[in-house]
Amino acid sequence: MSRKERSTDAVHLQINGEGERLDIEPGETLMSALRRAGHYSVKNGCDEGVCGACNVILGEEGLTRSCLVPAVSCDGGEVMTVEGLLGDDGELHPLQEEFLDRGAAQCGYCIPGVLLSGYDLLRRNENPTEEAVADALSGNICRCTGYVQQIEAIRAAAERLHDSEPTDRGGR
């Protein structure tokens, strides 16, 4: 009996602005449903809501650990994954550029979740202190970097966004 044969339900979501229908299994989490649909940037680091690797921006809920949310509860909702940070022409978001420039990504497994934590912070606080950035990352585990370059990168991105004209992607 394959998963497909057992699937009993489906949800409709706007994922990074595109409408998608996801088949879901009974009790399936949003993380699992997104990954099965090929949204592999949503990482499964612990499946218990601790590491933040599966972070998504879920509509008005904002930053959400998708491993804790039943997929069925998201029907009709909007989901943004890290792939939603890219511009229409594929250009990197300042957060992504700063992460690259500052060596803030080592293995990269935590990075989608960390970037979305940073993105979520910058929507609320356009000029965060070092402490505010560290607090915003309190729900992310990065085992490689020791966070320091990530904190620097998020603050540098904030500065760049702050200095430039606000755009739809930048800080919104």
Place this chain on the structure above:
Amino acid sequence: MAPPKLSEDAEKTETPESESERAATEAATTAVGESVEKVDGWGLVTGKARYTDDIPTADALEGRLLRSPHAHARVRSVDTRAAEALDGVEAVLTHEDVPAERFTRTGFPYPAPAPFDERVLNEQVRYVGEPVAAVAARSVDAAERALEAIEVDYEVLECVVDPEEAMAPDAPTLHPEPYENPQENAAPERNVVCETRHEEGDIEAGFERADAVVEGEYESQIVQQLPMETNTTIAWLDDRERLVLRTTTQVSHICRDKIARAFDLDRTDVKVVKPRVGGGFGVRQDTVPNQFICAALALATGRKVRLKNSRKEDLHVSQTRHAQAVSIKTGVREDGTITAMHVDITSNTGAYGCHALAVLSNAAHEPMSVYPTENRLFTGRAVYTNITPGGAMRGYGAVQGTFGVESHMDEIADAIGMDPVKLRRRNVIQEGEESFEPPDSESKPELESVGVSECLDRACAAVGWADGPDRPDGDRYERGYGVALAMAKSGVPNSEYSRCSITLEDDGTLTVRIGVGDTGQGSETVMGQIAASVFGLDIGSVHVKADDTDATPWDNGAYASSTTYISGNATEKAARDLAGKVRELAAEWHGTDPGAIELVDGQVAFPDGTSTSLESFAAEAFEGVRGPKRRLIGTGEHFTALSPKPFAAQLAEVEVDTETGEFDVLRLVNAVDCGQALNPANVRGQIVGGAVMGLGQTLSETLPFGEDGTPEIRGLRDYEVIHAPDLPEIETEIVETYEPTGPYGAKSVGEVSVLGPSPAVANAVDDAVGVRITELPITDAKIRDGLEGGE
């Protein structure tokens, strides 16, 4: 600064012309020494990077493991009939279905310094969570129902989790049957994997010459690497019936070798694909049960099988850092001269001896190397117990040993009334002195680049140690400062082997093929930088192919801080070999001498002052307009008895509440000598990442096991790593030396900074409130106990 030269074992025939060529390319070097973007960086920050499980597996069978609830048991029988009869179940494997031969999972080239003491599935299980049976089924649900339907008849045996108890005469024996490849003085009947002794000089005479003899004992706990991606394997048979593993490894070629040996397959019938890997830190050095079992399931079913550990499984069964008890006795003169040092270590290796000897040996030899003394003795033993096997973890024993030796140095200083920094300066290793190498090592111990004294100076300068650090005089909150020195290595001498092949494509770009095990540390980037620099090319003109054993020559992979030094040397040699071929062909075309051709800034420059771009040169060569078609390939290999040592000095500042014992680490300064920093941003990332991992071991991480061998941890929520808000102020100082045998002067940087935080913090706490914590982790409660005991 001396010009770079290849290490002593490089081809002796290398012509002097290469020296001038090196000098010429050196000046134009753009890639090495710069913080270029990682070659895999775009994928990492866009979410496009693909890790093991990031491919469609709707067509794969789900693998699941039935794990032992007992720490020690003999499997009398396994009844799989009911499970096999379930709809959707394709295979159920037990120890009866896997090869009888035993091996070691440890990820060194065969035969490896480890006993062959385990099978793919064992008849006698030796830790809670050890796989007893494996299932492959067409759905998760079927796989899980199959696990429930398997009946195991266990003969539960007495278990032992404490190494001292395990060596007692009445203790149960974990490995009663003789095995191949026993290690030094193995006595498996009393659970001793190995027992080792290494003396230089005359230890007793050294103690006699001392004015004071200081003794101490230091204990470290079990922690885990905890890479963010759990151990995962997807295995299948390809269209030539070859076994393919897509898996989380840092040693793809060794993994292929071990899988092929275990299932008696030709090397050419196994392929290991290492996609992006979500961290390693040593746990991916071994070929883990997950990998062997997934291969067995794929071979048994002929189908694709996916086997991924849950986080809880990974926490319970992945190899750990070894818990060690380190006893140190040191003789010292009044002037601070160390006359003798004896380090004795008992290491708990758990159920299997995969890294027992090598970790034990490293635990003493690296930290003892920092303070050369005529008379030194290391004694130690590694002991089997019924807990998860100890494995390789960043630092590889030296975390435990450095906690001991560097805490002990402060105790010595205290005993003779000397400043601990002054004591270190008096005894610390200098350029030209010898490291303390294991007796069986053929390494050349004399060190050419030693920047540890400068590291110490820089760390101390950060707090003005020389004048006495600023110490706010709070009655309740006391500040304290502590330092620690550390040494690591650049590969295992006479064991590492890397080969690199570089193709000059017909547009002047380079394809570098090398089997390095990049798990995030940036090894592919560094290889690209090295290759680019030889030609004065931009990193963007180089593609590094490293993720597939079919496409790359043998490389031991990433462990022992070997990559930049060993694989980097192989890459530099391959690039210079290719450069030589370019010069020869260019000289042939222009009727001149190859030595007169320079390769600078991606240009082929001729003695008459004209030049052509590497792009046009490569295009002409392959078009064949001036002769036969050429697509030039350079190769290089590196194997060496050398292992240059990176050093660190780390300094912690703490504040302790003298009423409650609560304390904070306020600051951690990390001064590191890694030779030349080939990519400073990535070097800094390694230093900080290592230091924070070390801080986790110091302050909060612990993986406890109950008396019955059960891991006492429910999941990640119970395993306390450092989070961003917990960070102290972290400072990094890259103290560059020049390692003449390294690629562009580099040594290594992956492990050295994880070593110092524990003793630095322990020393700072003692400096603040006079409480010596000798057991990790350092907690408020232990300090409070110390404060109360002292009153």
